[in-house]
Amino acid sequence: MRELHSLAKINVLFLLFLLFFTFPVFSQVVKTPFPVTNLAWSKNDEFFAFTEENTVFLRSCSNYELSDTLGIKNIDKIMFSTEGKHQILLAITKDGYFSVWNIESAEDGFLKFNKEPYFKLDCKNESEIKAVTFSKNSDYVAVASDDNSIKMFFKLRFTKDAIFKELKGHDSEIYSLNFSKNENFLASTAKDGTAIIWDCNSQSEILKLSEIYTQTEIPVQFLADNSSIIAPENETSFCIYNLEGEKLLSIDTLHKIKGIKPLNKENKIAIVTENDEIELYDLSKEKWLGYIPSCDFSALTDFEFNPDNSRILIGYESGSIFEFFVKSVGILVGSTDQIILMDFMLFAVFFKLCKQLPGNATMPVFG
Helix, strand or coil: CHHHHHHHHHHHHHHHHHHHHHCCCEEEEEECCCCCCEEEECCCCCEEEEEECCEEEEEECCCCCEEEEEECCCEEEEEEEEECCEEEEEEEECCCEEEEEEEEECCCCCEEECCCCCEEEECCCCCCEEEEEECCCCCEEEEEECCCCEEEEEEECCCCEEEEEEECCCCCCEEEEEECCCCCEEEEEECCCCEEEEECCCCEEEEEECCCCCCCCCCCEECCCCCEEEEECCCCEEEEEECCCCEEEEEECCCCEEEEEECCCCCEEEEEECCCCEEEEECCCCEEEEEECCCCCCCEEEEEECCCCCEEEEEECCCEEEEEECCCCEEEECEEEEEEECCHHHHHHHHCCCCCCCCCCCCCEEC
16 A cells, blocks of 8 residues: 555656646636535536525536526535436425425526426424435435434325324434435434434334444445445544444544545545545545545535546635546556545645645555
């Protein structure tokens, strides 16, 4: 692992001129006057969306022009999906209002949101809502309340209504909810370090994990294979479980972890470090792939890979959004799946966009 990293740095020095003058490495594509709170790519890779607290902005991926805006108060999460040939936007607010919006081409060639959502669901109740989420294809919506219970709603497509089942099993406040990509499972994480995996079809508990690290409130999530679970272990480590609760892998990143996000395909993940760098891992091969540096003076607020994981949008508190072309900044060593991102210092020398160099380049420890 260390030899691979050293070889990559040597190759960078020899190929520096070629890379910087042949490939676009990254660019700032949007600058807004407000913090970026969410990012999402369309499934056809033709447009993306980002949010501030009360507005969704839709932009083209080809020229980054603004296509349309959508007003939604207290946005918690957005995601693109498809129904038939239609691209749709899913959105849920912090107080439990879920809506699905069709996106159509207008006469001027721009994409537009329909004026009204074609599906909406108000999940508010008398209890205070602590966490909300929805599944990839909008079939399920889950809401956790301050009584430590979860309401899981199932969308009835023909009647445009929903039915729900109440899930009970937690003894402390739930701070995160996440569905698997195939919509078969829901993961809930509570402040006492307990995570429960629920079967969406039977609405029953199939696994309970304990001693989850909760100080950073990083959620338990599913990997792209839908059968593996990633969970924070301590402030610098995360681990992988299967659905039987067996720990398969533990990785110490040697950096404080601020966030974890599984990629769209394969068992690859990205983590955000305390320096707002994004480190990439291939878990199936137990490889550290490299990292993407911070390129703004403010805090990183969200990031999102496009459907084939070749590009990434990174949003910041300052309102800046940068796009990286991951394959273009990679040095291929030995085979095409060994991508080492270019050293952060080289970005700083040429672009001078970052406030500091990373503290060290220590390699992660796999266990």
